[in-house]
Amino acid sequence: MKHPQENGVARIATDPDALEAFYVEHAPDVRAFLVRRVADPHLVADLTADIFLAAIDHADRYRAEHGTPVAWLMGIARNKVADSRRRTSRRLRAESRVIGRRFLDDDAINRIEERIEVERYSRILYAALDSLPKRDRRLVEMVGVDGLSVVEAAGELGVKPGTARVRLHRIRALLRTALGEPSLLASIDEETRSPVELEVRP
């Protein structure tokens, strides 16, 4: 028998009301994810549309035993952001059925720009994260930035929770060293500088 969450996610491809509930539930997570990685409000809008379209397209592939819906959606978001860095925005738009930036008005642009500004520290943190091996970077992004629990992140990565905890401990030490380098932090205003906390939830 299918897990109820599995059915719930699968329905977003066929039931507009189920899609709306899914969007209302997860749009804030997607927006937060994007503004920590992308500094252009138009690209944030395009990627938001692409991420939810991909979720609709692949809703039947969601498996509850592999993670929560939000972890699955963040996996999609991660791929879309990576895609956006590989391709030109024109090519991305040509391939999108829905162009997110079409729905932006001035107020919406301002709101996203404010969020982008608030998250500038996070984007610098990503410069440090880039120095990590890929599997470690994904783990720390999921737990330390996107708010997944260690169990959720471990499920997404296909490793045991204990293994994920050990890796996080090692990563924390590495990042503390990296963020202590003055060159990396030079562009951050004094008042926004805060200790990096990678809180580990059970």
Next chain:
Amino acid sequence: MNVRHTREPLDSFDVALLSELRREVARRQSSATHRRRPNRRTLALAGVAGTTAVALGVGMSGSTAAAYELRSSGNGDIKITIHRLDDAAGLEDELAANGIKAHVDYRPVSGTGPQVVEDQADDSAKAPLIVKPGDPGAGADKNGTNTVEEGNAASSPCFEKGAPALDAHPQGDSYVISIRKDSVLHRSDSALEVTTRGDVKKGAAGLTVNYTVDGALCQLGTFTSR
């Protein structure tokens, strides 16, 4: 950090995008239903319908020759020649590279066996039929096909400057789709659909060319083998 985001009220962007995504899901449902139960009535519900039936010479996969050819002229016109019902993904990618979203699917309709949705030899059926968008019941003739007076092409979402988005016709053993540079298919809210009906291997298949524009399904024709 590490705080799951609480519900936020939807802003104007969210409302507009969500509305479009809801339409997308509804379109998918409509398209899925269409593929499961193709019939004359479904064609009549299209935003624009010009139905044509000719012998389908396009062969199955297996040959080593190129399955299709896509030529982009210097002025932006695109001509696609389908030689074989193969490499659907390659055609989709190449169209995307030329700024056109496309869904190409040569797989047989599953579970329902061979289907031929159109098998009209009557020349009169080749005349373009224009249907008022959003008014599927208007003016249905005895065959269940909607027709309206000339002149509505300009107001149909399926047309740009009074012309349909593409021209499609068989040519020898191949099948040619021509897309002008000013076609609505270059717009972001439109997409080309090339699908097969029935099972090619069983000799009872049709090649259907549709396109969607802003939620309206525009059908150009189904080409059937006999």
